[in-house]
Every structure is written in structure tokens, then in C-alpha cells.
Amino acid sequence: MEEGRALFVQIAEQIEDSILDGSLGEGERAPSTNELASFHRINPATAAKGINLLVDRGILVKRRGLGMFVAEGAHEQLRTSRRETFAEQYLDPMLAEARALGLDMDAVIDMVRRRAT
Amino acid sequence: MGTAIEVKNLSRRHRSVAALDDVTVSFEANTIHGLLGRNGAGKTSLMSIIAGQDWPSEGEVRVFGQRPHENEAVLPRMCFVREDQKYMDDAKPGHVFTAASLAYPNWDADLAQRLIEDFHLPMKTKINKLSRGQRSAVAVIIGLACRANITFFDEPYIGLDAAARQLFYDRLLEDYAENPRTIVVSSHLIDEIAPLIEHIVLLDRGRVLVDESADELRERAVTLIGRWDHVQDVIGGREILRREELGRLVRVTVLGGLGADEQARARELDLDIAPVSLQQLVVHLSARQGATLETAKEA
Known part of the structure; x- marks a missing residue:
């Protein structure tokens, strides 16, 4: 866990990452509060808050007596919301650096294209 | 969940010096609280008064709705573990643990035994011959195994090395997950205890500077x-x-x-x-x- 950002938000993001990269599939059981707490060595209440954040957004669903499970459609939902912030999170810092280096946009686009293939 | 401890307009003066100055704060039940502040901020004074071991100059303390001082309904439900804990001269760790098992109704002898092994505590040595780290281990074991409804850890781990401190944090979290209770930890090692604590009270020169959730504060x-x-x-x-x-x-x-x-x-x-x-x-x-x-x- 990284200090200086709300821990429960980081817990939620890490579960999101697992769902996005497929290591946690739809319909699978998500780690429990106590599993998360002991793995990350954090307070169980903080882990519970992170899980609840995902329940509120419909990413996880609670099955009584069984635990938390990844909702159907969670993967697509996360993709959509992360795609919305992709440009801001990744492109803006890249473009800022490119400007500082005096690279023109065509050169940058060219570089991206070459890297992508 | 409810409130475990309520402190209202509490002041404690030693002659003309105010160790606590009009402190009003409450501690939720079944939560791990961090009580932070510089040396002399009033952390130990506050915990001593709540634990019924010192008297306030002014103001009130309620623990589970009752006054703690000389109150047999409340005192056995609280455990106050401090770094400079005094023990009887010839006592060995076993004597101290036996005394604790009699004082605390929820004492878990199995947990105490596991912790003795975890911390490699020599049981045949008199406590006053133990190293500082081993004495800290005695205090930490009492604080964990007593399972008191409210436990104060007043920097009891000062003598522990980094590995032993991590052991303490891990065992505290494990046991807390299974047996939720109210825990107040005071420490200078804020980065170390930060992931454990949900709520923070920061004292400064006897006054409350911060009283809020750790994540909000971050x-x-x-x-x-x-x-x-x-x-x-x-x-x-x-x-x-x-x-x-x-x-x-x-x-x-x-x-x-x-x-x-x-x-x-x-x-x-x-x-x-x-x-x-x-x-x-x-x-x-x-x-x-x-x-x-x-x-x-x-x-």
C-alpha cells in the first residue's frame, strides 16, 4: 500500500485491476475482508470499505453466507470507465513531456505507431 | 457500534503545567485508534486518566457509560500497557502472566503461549534481568492476550526491533479480526502503524489538534x-x-x-x-x- 492516498480506494483499485487483467473472473469469489486485511497488513474495516466501494458500483455482489463475487458485466463496466479516463491519465502526462522536449505532435504520433506494432 | 470512551472538557494540571487542556474526544467501540503527538503532548496522561490510573483536574471521563475510577464494573474491561511498566522485583514472566490471567476475565492462555514462542521470550529469567526488547515483549503479550474490551498500547514496543514490531502488528491485526475490540495505540512510528489504524487523534500541547478518520486525513x-x-x-x-x-x-x-x-x-x-x-x-x-x-x- 502506498501512503498518502486513502487505503480503501487503493484496495478497490487493486481488485479492479485483477478483474481487468482477468485474474479474477466474473462469477468468481473475490477475496474476503480478512484475506485482504492480512495480505496487505491493513485494518479489516479499511478492507471492508474498499469492498463496499465496489459493491456500491455494482462491480461486486454479495451472496449471503458465501461472500463477495464478481458481478456479471463487471469486466466491461470497468473497461468503459477506465477508457474514459485513459487520455487524462496516460496521454496528458506524455504530451506534457513531449512539449517540454520540443517534440512535434507528428513525431510523437509516429513514435506511438512504431511502438504499437 | 457505539462509543466506548467519552472524554469531556478534560484537563490535567501538574502544578502550573497543563498536561491536558480542555480535551473533548470520544473513541468508537471496536475500532483501532491511533493516539499521536509529540513527546509531552499529553498522550500518556490521557490514557492514564481513561484507564483510571490518574485523576483529572477537571472534566469527565465515561467508559461504556460509566466513570472508570475505582469502578470494578469497568476497570477489568480495560488494559493499559506501557513501555515503562513496573513489575515486582523478583517476578518472572510466568508470574506476571498468571497475575494477568486472574485480572482479565477474557485472558487467552493459548494466545499468550503462542506469543511467548513467537517472541522467544525466556521464561526462566527474572523480568528485571530481561533485555529492553524482551520486557517490551512481556508488555505486548499482556496487551494482546488479555483481550480486554479496551486496550491501550502506550508505545510498548519501543524496545522491539523492526522484525519483532512487525510480528506485533501482524498478531494484533490477526487477533483483532477474530476478536474485534477497542484498541488505542500511541506511537511515534506513524508510518509503521498507519495501515492498522482507522481513526486518528492527534494531541498537541495538551489539546486535540485532529480527530478524524485516517483515510480522510490522508x-x-x-x-x-x-x-x-x-x-x-x-x-x-x-x-x-x-x-x-x-x-x-x-x-x-x-x-x-x-x-x-x-x-x-x-x-x-x-x-x-x-x-x-x-x-x-x-x-x-x-x-x-x-x-x-x-x-x-x-x-
Whole structure:
């Protein structure tokens, strides 16, 4: 866990990452509060808050007596919301650096294209 | 969940010096609280009074709704573990643990035994012949195995090395997950205990400076690095907690998180945004004079 950002938000993001990269599939059981707490060595209440954040957004669903499970459609939902912030999170810092280096946009686009293939 | 401890307008003066000055604060039940502050901030005084071991000059304390002092309904439900704990001269760890098992109705002898092994505590040595770390282990074992409804850990781990401290934090979290209870931990090692604590009370010269959730507090400050005019543009009227300069570059820590627009603006201006750890924030807040966090919130 990284200090200086709300821990429960980081817990939620890490579960999101697992769902996005497929290591946690739809319909699978998500780690429990106590599993998360002991793995990350954090307070169980903080882990519970992170899980609840995902329940509120419909990413996880609670099955009584069984635990938390990844909702159907969670993967697509996360993709959509992360795609919305992709440009801001990744492109803006890249473009800022490119400007500082005096690279023109065509050169940058060219570089991206070459890297992508 | 309810409130375990309520403190109202509590003051404690030693002659003319106020160790606690009009402290009003409450501690939720079944929560791990961090009680932070510099040396002499009043942490030990506050815990001693709540635990019924010292008397207030003014004000009131309620533990589970009752006055704790000389109250047999409340005292056995509290355990106060401190670094400078005094033991009888010839006592060995076993004697102390037996005494604790009689004093605390929820004492878990199995847990105590496991911890004795974890900490490699020599049971045949008199406590006054133990090393500082081993004495700390005795205190930590009592604090964990007593399973009191309220446990105060007043820097009992000062003598423990880094590995033994991690063991303490791990065992505390494990046992707390299975047996939720109210725990108040005071420490200087804020970064170490930060992941454990849900709620923070920061004392400064006998007064309450901060009383809020750890996660809220984490998002209360931010550090910006870049050109001073650009930094100024983004921070507006926010209070500056710390400002350092390196040539034309400044690093400024301000109170009040950035909104999405401000973050975008900071990126446009090529400013680096760095998070502020609880430890850093507590240091900055303790160093600051006058205004409480409440007044800063309104600004």
C-alpha cells in the first residue's frame, strides 16, 4: 500500500485491476475482508470499505453466507470507465513531456505507431 | 457500534503545567485508534486518566457509560500497557502472566503461549534481568492476550526491533479480526502503524489538534512541485504547511486536497503532485502554531 492516498480506494483499485487483467473472473469469489486485511497488513474495516466501494458500483455482489463475487458485466463496466479516463491519465502526462522536449505532435504520433506494432 | 470512551472538557494540571487542556474526544467501540503527538503532548496522561490510573483536574471521563475510577464494573474491561511498566522485583514472566490471567476475565492462555514462542521470550529469567526488547515483549503479550474490551498500547514496543514490531502488528491485526475490540495505540512510528489504524487523534500541547478518520486525513494535504508562480496558481488561498526551494523549483505542501479541475490545471502547468503520508502530515500539523484543523477546513 502506498501512503498518502486513502487505503480503501487503493484496495478497490487493486481488485479492479485483477478483474481487468482477468485474474479474477466474473462469477468468481473475490477475496474476503480478512484475506485482504492480512495480505496487505491493513485494518479489516479499511478492507471492508474498499469492498463496499465496489459493491456500491455494482462491480461486486454479495451472496449471503458465501461472500463477495464478481458481478456479471463487471469486466466491461470497468473497461468503459477506465477508457474514459485513459487520455487524462496516460496521454496528458506524455504530451506534457513531449512539449517540454520540443517534440512535434507528428513525431510523437509516429513514435506511438512504431511502438504499437 | 457505539462509543466506548467519552472524554469531556478534560484537563490535567501538574502544578502550573497543563498536561491536558480542555480535551473533548470520544473513541468508537471496536475500532483501532491511533493516539499521536509529540513527546509531552499529553498522550500518556490521557490514557492514564481513561484507564483510571490518574485523576483529572477537571472534566469527565465515561467508559461504556460509566466513570472508570475505582469502578470494578469497568476497570477489568480495560488494559493499559506501557513501555515503562513496573513489575515486582523478583517476578518472572510466568508470574506476571498468571497475575494477568486472574485480572482479565477474557485472558487467552493459548494466545499468550503462542506469543511467548513467537517472541522467544525466556521464561526462566527474572523480568528485571530481561533485555529492553524482551520486557517490551512481556508488555505486548499482556496487551494482546488479555483481550480486554479496551486496550491501550502506550508505545510498548519501543524496545522491539523492526522484525519483532512487525510480528506485533501482524498478531494484533490477526487477533483483532477474530476478536474485534477497542484498541488505542500511541506511537511515534506513524508510518509503521498507519495501515492498522482507522481513526486518528492527534494531541498537541495538551489539546486535540485532529480527530478524524485516517483515510480522510490522508486526503487532506497534497504536495506540489514546480515553478512557484505555477504552484501559486493552483493552490489559491490554501494554507501552506511547508515550503522548500531549490533554485527556481519549489516544493509546497498545502492543506486541502485538489479537485479534478485543479489536478488537470496542475498537469497543464507541468507540476508534480505527490501524496503526503500520515507521518509527514502529522509532523507538519504538529509544527504549526495556532489554528486547529477545523478552522483550516472552513478556509
